[in-house]
Amino acid sequence: QNLRVDKELNRWKSTVDKFMAGKKSKLPELLRPYQESGVQWLANLATHGCHGILADEMGLGKTIQALALMSAFPCRKLPHLVVCPASVAPVWVREAQTHFPEIETRILRKGNDFRSKKRKKKGKRVLLWIASYTQLRRHKSLLDKKNFGYAILDEAQHIKNPPTKQTAAIRSLKTHRR
Numbered sequence: 001q002n003l004r005v006d007k008e009l010n011r012w013k014s015t016v017d018k019f020m021a022g023k024k025s026k027l028p029e030l031l032r033p034y035q036e037s038g039v040q041w042l043a044n045l046a047t048h049g050c051h052g053i054l055a056d057e058m059g060l061g062k063t064i065q066a067l068a069l070m071s072a073f074p075c076r077k078l079p080h081l082v083v084c085p086a087s088v089a090p091v092w093v094r095e096a097q098t099h100f101p102e103i104e105t106r107i108l109r110k111g112n113d114f115r116s117k118k119r120k121k122k123g124k125r126v127l128l129w130i131a132s133y134t135q136l137r138r139h140k141s142l143l144d145k146k147n148f149g150y151a152i153l154d155e156a157q158h159i160k161n162p163p164t165k166q167t168a169a170i171r172s173l174k175t176h177r178r
Contacts, residue, residue, distance in 0.1 A: 075149025084154035086132035
């Protein structure tokens with residue numbers, strides 16, 4: 001069958017193409033061309049009120065792309081949130097410290113939660129909270145009072161069961177971009 005594209009869809013596609021053409025200079029040089037395209041695409045989706053999925057194979061740099069997105073296209077000076085398995089949290093911290101020194105990372109845990117207002121490190125312009133699925137569930141009571149720019153789920157299969165408390169905690173997040 002032939003695909004019929006109406007005027008509104010063509011207009012939307014042209015705004016996508018224009019956005020993609022002008023944003024390359026903000027991205028770090030360490031990105032590979034396909035990673036640059038991924039970051040630009042996610043940023044473009046966000047400007048159009050859409051959310052995106054990075055579903056590359058393991059080892060292709062999804063973490064780097066997500067960090068580049070948060071760094072190059074911050075969202076209303078709000079902190080960002082990555083929710084991941086506890087075993088993956090150190091990877092996020094290491095990648096941010098190595099490649100994105102402007103990102104301050106904080107691990108959500110007992111005694112270190114969303115209530116702290118002070119920035120720990122001067123000169124950092126992006127704050128990234130990293131939470132395990134378990135810790136986020138344990139701190140769910142604090143989520144009602146917190147807004148995030150980006151909320152990124154790493155290994156999102158952890159919320160495939162809708163009735164669980166873990167999935168409820170994720171669904172309760174107030175974010176501008178997912």
